[in-house]
Structure formats: structure tokens, C-alpha cells
Amino acid sequence: MSALVKSSLARKWVMALSGLFLVVFLTQHFTINITSVIAPDTFNEWSHFMGYNPLVQFILQPILIAGVIVHFIMGIVLEIRNNKARPIKYKRFDGNSNSTWVSRNMIYTGAVVLAFLGLHFYDFWIHEIDYKYITVGVEDPTRYIEELREKFVDPVRTWIYVGSFVLLALHLWHGFNSSFQSMGVKSVKQGDGFRKFTYAWAILIPAGFVFIALYHHFNHIAA
Amino acid sequence: MKLNLKIWRQEGPKVKGKLVDYPLDGVDGDMSFLEMMDILNEKLINEGDIPVEFDHDCREGICGSCNMMINGEPHGPQKLTTTCQLHMRKFSDGDTITIEPWRAKAFPVIKDLIVDRSAFDRIQQAGGYISVNTSGNTQDANSIPIEKSKADEAFWSATCIGCGACVAACKNASAMLFTSAKISQFALLPQGELEATERVEAMVRQMDEEGFGNCSNTGACMVECPKGIKLENIARMNREYLKAEVVG
Structure with missing residues (x-):
């Protein structure tokens, strides 16, 4: 078992499992956020539940943050180790002839997503912590939709969100499908259906987030 | 066909290497890539230069010796073939071809294009x-x-x-x-x-x-x-x- 922990394959599993966990979280996050467009009252209700439920706040939220940190740290560890495995680079290397740009540059798309997470945490999570525990605002189950709309008034912030979601889609395009390969789930007998599902998910969920951001931004302009 | 070859030259494992230009004329499209390398080496020997070291053995795609990174791709631009199975008709007159050894910490360069x-x-x-007991009583694999x-x-x-x-x-x-x-x-x-x-x-x-x-x-x-x-x-x-x- 100790060999397992030290092996290169274990690092792949950690990367894959933490990535899949974040995929599940993204699905849940999108499900709640889309209600801000189709049913604002439901958005308020669900957001209030997520913000004040002790299980979510003190168990699931720390697990989520741990998942992000593990995925990020392991990504950097793997990048450093992989660079060491080829200390002298090729003078000419035609990566496009055998692999996609996205698959070769996960560290860069991941870095952008991480930087975006910093902004996103500042916008919503820090605000929540301040509201609940520092300035101690009144518990108001109807405040969330307005707070969300307010964030997308600023066109710069809105387009930063949109750009980040595009890079998130690129990251997921390779990462989601790749995680099953890392975990050994794939086989020769497996058809193309599952791969197509992961690609569709990688496009649709970030596209959904883009839609939500733009919907609130342009709704504000129209108003 | 006339080619401009850029080949990695490195005298030994601890010596710093570099790409060296070698213009080569009279290359036929029906030559294999290794035959083209042979012609280059004959030319270098005739000129009193040191020939380019490269691995090769079977020259029919079986031994896995002829390892060259050709224009940024292992074994060159043709898929499902080794360097020895690559023919010069894949290239055009006037092309510049960059040839490097495999690059990996675990594959140190021995000399020029040869890696360990x-x-x-x-x-x-x-x-x-x-x-498997091979002392004469070996079971036929087809019996399973x-x-x-x-x-x-x-x-x-x-x-x-x-x-x-x-x-x-x-x-x-x-x-x-x-x-x-x-x-x-x-x-x-x-x-x-x-x-x-x-x-x-x-x-x-x-x-x-x-x-x-x-x-x-x-x-x-x-x-x-x-x-x-x-x-x-x-x-x-x-x-x-x-x-x-x-x-x-």
C-alpha cells in the first residue's frame, strides 16, 4: 500500500478523483444558478439553504475547498515532475501533429480557472463570510438574487467571467474524459457514447454559466 | 532532390550538443530515410568529417532501433512506420529537415542521435x-x-x-x-x-x-x-x- 501512495499512478488517481469531485460540484452549482434566470424565488430559497445549512457550511464546504486545493497542488506537482523528466527540450517539437492544444496545456487553462476562482471567492464567498460572521447582517432569505444581479452590472467583471468560463470549458474538454482513462475505466470494448457525453458536458455546463452571466448583465442594461 | 538537414551533433553524454546544418544534394524519393543518412555519412567521410552516429539494425520496422525525431515528430511525418520505413518521397525538394535524438531524462544521449x-x-x-518450464515438457500454448x-x-x-x-x-x-x-x-x-x-x-x-x-x-x-x-x-x-x- 505504501508503494501505491508514492507511485505515479496514484498521482493520476488523485488528479482524476479530485477533478471528478469538482465536476459533480459544478453540476450542482449550475443547477442552483440557472434558477436565478428561470425561478428567482427558488434561487433565493436554495441559496439561503446552502448559506445557512450547517452540513453544507461546516462539512461540505471545507471538503469542496480541500478538493480544489488538492487538485491545484497535484497539478503543480505533476507539472514540475514532468518538466524534470525532459530536462533538455527539443529544438523542434510538433505537438499539434499528435495531440490537441488543450490536452498539452492543462496547466495554463487550470491556472486561469484558479485565478478566476480567486475573483469568484472574493465576489461571493468573502462577501458571505463578511455578511454572516463579521458585520453580522440580518438573516434575509430574499437578498441573494439581487446580490447576484448586482455583480453582473459591471461589464469588465461580466466579460472576465465569460472568458474564464470559456477556458473552464477547454479544461473540462480534456480533463473530464481523461479522468476516466486515469482511473482505468476505459476499455477497447467501450463505445464512443461515454466520450461524447463528457465532451457535451464540458461544453454545455460552462456555456450555461456564460448564459447566466450575460443574461443578468444585459437584463440590467435593458432595465 | 536537394535538402537542408539540421542534425543534432553531440560528441558524448557530458558534452553540450548543437544543431549543425548539412546541405545534401542528389537525394532520390525512393530512398529510405536511413539510406539518405547513409549517403550523408559517406559524404562526410569523404570530406574527412566525422559521420553522424545513429542507431539502426533490421531496417524493416521490427527492431525499434532507428530512433529519430524528424521535424518534431518521432519517426517523422508518416504514421504507423519507423524511421527506416519512411521514404524520402514524403519530403520535397528544398525542404529543411530537423533531426534530433529522443529527449528524456531516462534516455540520455550517448552520441549524436543515439540514446541509451x-x-x-x-x-x-x-x-x-x-x-514457464522450458526443459522439454513445455505445454502447447494452444491447449489453453x-x-x-x-x-x-x-x-x-x-x-x-x-x-x-x-x-x-x-x-x-x-x-x-x-x-x-x-x-x-x-x-x-x-x-x-x-x-x-x-x-x-x-x-x-x-x-x-x-x-x-x-x-x-x-x-x-x-x-x-x-x-x-x-x-x-x-x-x-x-x-x-x-x-x-x-x-x-
Whole structure:
């Protein structure tokens, strides 16, 4: 078992499992956020539940943050180790002839997503912590939709969100499908259906987030 | 055809190398890439220069010796072939062709285009075998019925010639396609079951000790493999390893 922990394959599993966990979280996050467009009252209700439920706040939220940190740290560890495995680079290397740009540059798309997470945490999570525990605002189950709309008034912030979601889609395009390969789930007998599902998910969920951001931004302009 | 060759020259493992330009005239499209290299070397010898060192043996795509990074691709632009099977008709008059050795910490350059691939031998030696009594009473392999699809998959995996193109193509210099093919060719067959646990543990351990990088599933190894070894071998190795470590 100790060999397992030290092996290169274990690092792949950690990367894959933490990535899949974040995929599940993204699905849940999108499900709640889309209600801000189709049913604002439901958005308020669900957001209030997520913000004040002790299980979510003190168990699931720390697990989520741990998942992000593990995925990020392991990504950097793997990048450093992989660079060491080829200390002298090729003078000419035609990566496009055998692999996609996205698959070769996960560290860069991941870095952008991480930087975006910093902004996103500042916008919503820090605000929540301040509201609940520092300035101690009144518990108001109807405040969330307005707070969300307010964030997308600023066109710069809105387009930063949109750009980040595009890079998130690129990251997921390779990462989601790749995680099953890392975990050994794939086989020769497996058809193309599952791969197509992961690609569709990688496009649709970030596209959904883009839609939500733009919907609130342009709704504000129209108003 | 007239070519401008840019070839990596390096006198020894500890010496710094560099790309050197060699204009070469009179190259015929029907020559193999190695024949073109032979002509260059004859020219260099006649001019009193030191010929370019490169590995080759069978010249029919079996031995896996002729390892060259040609214009940024292992074994050149033609898929499913080794360098010796590549013909000069794939290039055009006036082309510049850059030729470099495989680049990986685990494949140190010996001289010019020759690298030390003994890391692959050590991975094989760690567990790439089955225990069979060969004293004269060897059981005929065909006496054990094997599902056709599994026999085919094992055969495909066994066609790996260990050339190292997978490592050369991978942006991380990972050897997982090679190692997984050598594990798969036994893991799929009943003859390989006896040492399955020890095999995958030992070969993965050796692969890690050699300093190869981690697989990030770009798939470049499979695309550049002259034998078309499939990426599913890596998934199988991951399964076999997890089974070996968790179940035992």
C-alpha cells in the first residue's frame, strides 16, 4: 500500500478523483444558478439553504475547498515532475501533429480557472463570510438574487467571467474524459457514447454559466 | 532532390550538443530515410568529417532501433512506420529537415542521435515475463482455450517494439504506453495470471525509478507509435495496479 501512495499512478488517481469531485460540484452549482434566470424565488430559497445549512457550511464546504486545493497542488506537482523528466527540450517539437492544444496545456487553462476562482471567492464567498460572521447582517432569505444581479452590472467583471468560463470549458474538454482513462475505466470494448457525453458536458455546463452571466448583465442594461 | 538537414551533433553524454546544418544534394524519393543518412555519412567521410552516429539494425520496422525525431515528430511525418520505413518521397525538394535524438531524462544521449534506452530493458526485466518450464515438457500454448478478442488484444499489445517513440512524443516524457503494453500482453492471457500482482507492481516501480514523466492522457504516444499500440493499455495498467495494491 505504501508503494501505491508514492507511485505515479496514484498521482493520476488523485488528479482524476479530485477533478471528478469538482465536476459533480459544478453540476450542482449550475443547477442552483440557472434558477436565478428561470425561478428567482427558488434561487433565493436554495441559496439561503446552502448559506445557512450547517452540513453544507461546516462539512461540505471545507471538503469542496480541500478538493480544489488538492487538485491545484497535484497539478503543480505533476507539472514540475514532468518538466524534470525532459530536462533538455527539443529544438523542434510538433505537438499539434499528435495531440490537441488543450490536452498539452492543462496547466495554463487550470491556472486561469484558479485565478478566476480567486475573483469568484472574493465576489461571493468573502462577501458571505463578511455578511454572516463579521458585520453580522440580518438573516434575509430574499437578498441573494439581487446580490447576484448586482455583480453582473459591471461589464469588465461580466466579460472576465465569460472568458474564464470559456477556458473552464477547454479544461473540462480534456480533463473530464481523461479522468476516466486515469482511473482505468476505459476499455477497447467501450463505445464512443461515454466520450461524447463528457465532451457535451464540458461544453454545455460552462456555456450555461456564460448564459447566466450575460443574461443578468444585459437584463440590467435593458432595465 | 536537394535538402537542408539540421542534425543534432553531440560528441558524448557530458558534452553540450548543437544543431549543425548539412546541405545534401542528389537525394532520390525512393530512398529510405536511413539510406539518405547513409549517403550523408559517406559524404562526410569523404570530406574527412566525422559521420553522424545513429542507431539502426533490421531496417524493416521490427527492431525499434532507428530512433529519430524528424521535424518534431518521432519517426517523422508518416504514421504507423519507423524511421527506416519512411521514404524520402514524403519530403520535397528544398525542404529543411530537423533531426534530433529522443529527449528524456531516462534516455540520455550517448552520441549524436543515439540514446541509451536501457531503461526500457530494466522495466522489462522487472516483471515482463512469465514462468514457464522450458526443459522439454513445455505445454502447447494452444491447449489453453483463450477468447479470440482477448488473444487479439494481447497480440496487439505484444507488437510493441520498444522503440521509445511514445516517450519521445509525450510532452511529459512518460513511458506509460510502453510499460502498459508489456503488462497487458500478459495480463490478458491465463499464462500471465500467476505473476500478475508482482508484475504490475515491479514494472510500475521500475518505470517510476527510471525518471519518466507522468501520463496526462494527451494521446500523443498512441498517435506516434509505429505499431499503433492503443491508449486502452494504460487504462488496463491503471486497473491492474489498483487491483494489485488494494486487493493484492
